[in-house]
Amino acid sequence: MSPRAKAAPAPTRRSRGSLSQEEILAGAIEIVERDGLDGLSMPVLARHLGAGVMSLYWYFHSKEELLAAMAEHAIHEVYGRLSPPGDGPWDEEMLRLTAEFADEARRNPLFAQLCGWRPHLLASRPGVLRVLATRFDQELQLLLDGLGLTPADAAALHNLLYAPTIGFVLMQLGADGGADEPTAAEALEAAVERLEPAEYPTLKAVTDLGALVALENETYDDVLQLVVAGMKAEYAGEAKPKAAPRSTRRPPAGSRGNGRRSA
Amino acid sequence: MAASKPSATKAGHQRRARGSLSREEILVAARQFIEQHGLVELSFPRLAKELKAAPTSLYWYFHTKDELLAALIDDVTREMYLHLEPIGAGSWDEEIVEYHVRFRAVLGSSSVYRDVFGYRAQALFGRSRMTPFILRSIEDDLALFVRAGLSPDEAAHVFNLFSVYTRAFVLVEHNTVGEEIDPEALDLITFNFAKIKADLPAARGLDDLMQIVVLDDERFRMGLRFLVAGLCQRYPALRRAASTGRAPAWAKAAAR
Numbered sequence: 001m002s003p004r005a006k007a008a009p010a011p012t013r014r015s016r017g018s019l020s021q022e023e024i025l026a027g028a029i030e031i032v033e034r035d036g037l038d039g040l041s042m043p044v045l046a047r048h049l050g051a052g053v054m055s056l057y058w059y060f061h062s063k064e065e066l067l068a069a070m071a072e073h074a075i076h077e078v079y080g081r082l083s084p085p086g087d088g089p090w091d092e093e094m095l096r097l098t099a100e101f102a103d104e105a106r107r108n109p110l111f112a113q114l115c116g117w118r119p120h121l122l123a124s125r126p127g128v129l130r131v132l133a134t135r136f137d138q139e140l141q142l143l144l145d146g147l148g149l150t151p152a153d154a155a156a157l158h159n160l161l162y163a164p165t166i167g168f169v170l171m172q173l174g175a176d177g178g179a180d181e182p183t184a185a186e187a188l189e190a191a192v193e194r195l196e197p198a199e200y201p202t203l204k205a206v207t208d209l210g211a212l213v214a215l216e217n218e219t220y221d222d223v224l225q226l227v228v229a230g231m232k233a234e235y236a237g238e239a240k241p242k243a244a245p246r247s248t249r250r251p252p253a254g255s256r257g258n259g260r261r262s263a
Numbered sequence: 264m265a266a267s268k269p270s271a272t273k274a275g276h277q278r279r280a281r282g283s284l285s286r287e288e289i290l291v292a293a294r295q296f297i298e299q300h301g302l303v304e305l306s307f308p309r310l311a312k313e314l315k316a317a318p319t320s321l322y323w324y325f326h327t328k329d330e331l332l333a334a335l336i337d338d339v340t341r342e343m344y345l346h347l348e349p350i351g352a353g354s355w356d357e358e359i360v361e362y363h364v365r366f367r368a369v370l371g372s373s374s375v376y377r378d379v380f381g382y383r384a385q386a387l388f389g390r391s392r393m394t395p396f397i398l399r400s401i402e403d404d405l406a407l408f409v410r411a412g413l414s415p416d417e418a419a420h421v422f423n424l425f426s427v428y429t430r431a432f433v434l435v436e437h438n439t440v441g442e443e444i445d446p447e448a449l450d451l452i453t454f455n456f457a458k459i460k461a462d463l464p465a466a467r468g469l470d471d472l473m474q475i476v477v478l479d480d481e482r483f484r485m486g487l488r489f490l491v492a493g494l495c496q497r498y499p500a501l502r503r504a505a506s507t508g509r510a511p512a513w514a515k516a517a518a519r
Contacts, residue, residue: 159482
């Protein structure tokens, strides 16, 4: 099914030549920022652009292909702004890099949603994959050098830092209720107000109930602080255990150290 | 979102009689709708369409979308807390890890749970009849930390960190919203990755790309143990109260 054949008979509201790939991408991004990833469809996009659906298929054969192009656009934007890993201690560097990543994901909801829900699309084009893989490799090296782990274990830690970061940003982006709706903190305060102190002594003693439901950037910064401190304690601290919880501790022969940074 | 289709008014003859619709049926359909399309997409017109009923006949049972959501959240939380064994009387570190392992498992069993707990926390404390049960569970969590030596406010903060970590983890773990990732797409990524692997000094040591992205029970527990170990460092009281006296729980787990 060639797009040319599909596009030809469609009566379009604008002439085909007046639509550009950039314009389609920009329109698609507008829709996702307004209605989320689920709100995007080829017909919706066509209406948004005042064009016929078939003229979109001229540029993108499917929604998946459109999404892949959007992913590429988002990645170049986000990764173009992220600062490179520095020479500081691994824990400080990883905290800085994940916090920066979270900020970029907040600024770019499309990127956050793609990370969370269509991760395979992010890496489906070779050029983008190289951008992602190069960055990942630099951060993996930080963990390898800092903690002396196998690449597999370092990758596990890397994932444990980034996956919940994306999940948290999605929670933040999705948590907005209606304007007239009470916030979680307000609803909780009202609910605790009605409780019997004798039955709920601890809840009644909490002075800042908002802390129970906070989704502030600082909330998650603290999760990361503690997780990184925990990693440090587990792998580099005094009480360093011989074996990590995973069974495959030992690197395969020759795998350790062959990835030293040449700089 | 706003524009209603003109055809909707012409569809009257296809609608079902009002008496044939029940409150339960609406709730079941709403659950199915959320499983498929997510909570944000839920609206009376779209739900009515699924039920082949008029939107107004839904208003007969639920005056507002909030009222429908409150009823739905009652059901959802009742089920969840039925399956979620409460915090026990053991040491804080073991109890908190096992509780969140159970919490993750329950959240993993339905996208409706994840939608509610991930994005609509305010609804849990609002009009739900389950609110006292939810607060009971939070009280138990907080009491655990207070017994271990934290102040109630410190306990509230730490409680939220575990809650946030678990919900964020689960949202990404179940990331494809009901859709499986196309195996062909993964093959393509593996293929392309193999071509650039030589340029990646650290990552070329990985024999399986899934090591980068896999999220499972083992990794979840690992993250919880890091949180516990981090807390042991910050709060000496928690360190002293941890299951093995001075050594945090992960040390014991690792020694097995």
